[in-house]
Amino acid sequence: MGVSRKLLTEGEEVVLSVRTHVKVLALPVLVLLVTCGVGGYLVALVQDTGGSAGALTIAVLAVGAVVLVWWVLRPFLRWFTTSYTITNRRLIEQKGILTRSGRVIPLNLVNDVAFEKNLNDRLLGCGTLVVSNASEQSGLRLPDVPHVESVHRTLSTLVFDVHRQRGDDERV
Numbered sequence: 650m651g652v653s654r655k656l657l658t659e660g661e662e663v664v665l666s667v668r669t670h671v672k673v674l675a676l677p678v679l680v681l682l683v684t685c686g687v688g689g690y691l692v693a694l695v696q697d698t699g700g701s702a703g704a705l706t707i708a709v710l711a712v713g714a715v716v717l718v719w720w721v722l723r724p725f726l727r728w729f730t731t732s733y734t735i736t737n738r739r740l741i742e743q744k745g746i747l748t749r750s751g752r753v754i755p756l757n758l759v760n761d762v763a764f765e766k767n768l769n770d771r772l773l774g775c776g777t778l779v780v781s782n783a784s785e786q787s788g789l790r791l792p793d794v795p796h797v798e799s800v801h802r803t804l805s806t807l808v809f810d811v812h813r814q815r816g817d818d819e820r821v
Contacts (some may be wrong), residue, residue, distance in 0.1 A: 652741055653733040665803050666734040669793040677724040681717065688713035691790035733778075733791050735804055738811075739779060742791060752789060755810040758782045764794075764801045780804070 651666030688709060694707040722747070731744040740759070743751040759782050766776035776797030781788035794800050 651732050652724060652736070652743070658738065659694060661736050661738050664735045664737055664807065666732060667795055667800065668733075668796045669728055669731050670773060671728075672769075672773050672775060673793055673798065674725060679816070680720045684713055684716050684721070695783050701821045731799075733794060735800070736809065737807060740804065742789060754782050754784075754789060756779060756808050758784055759804075759808045759811075761788075762801055762808060764797045764806045766797065770797070778804070 651663060657663070667789060684763045691709045692706055695702050698705075726746045727744070730746055731750075732742075734741040734743070737756075739756055740754045741751060742753075743749060745751075759780055761779075761781040763781075764776050765779065770776045775793050775795050778791040778794045778797055778800060779788060780791070
């Protein structure tokens, strides 16, 4: 999980690496259970009718497979391939199944680190991390970060340390 060691610069160390919260898989799990239940019921029902049961069974299984790939496998792979990594020098967001994309923000450019938690997030122990930086691009919103307060604390500490080392404490 996270960033490959070969992508880190000399002296750079991974401080924290997380995936999005597992809550994003709740709906896919529900779809999986319902699809398997309904698919099993329909296959059993088709088998009882006789006649062209083979073609109907294949049709039911094909529809079930499409539903499982689109609403279960795809969200799982999206969850599995999305990671947020904090090193001692930068914040890295990586995502993508077939085409990987990401965003890197050097810690010395971070101006503000905040988090947001709605009621569901508070119950599930996650939230959205909002990182504002000193660049032309807008800040970075990292949704569904598990233990967002701990991640916020870690990132804030690293940002303060980087600014302190540069001697511009009054900016932070």
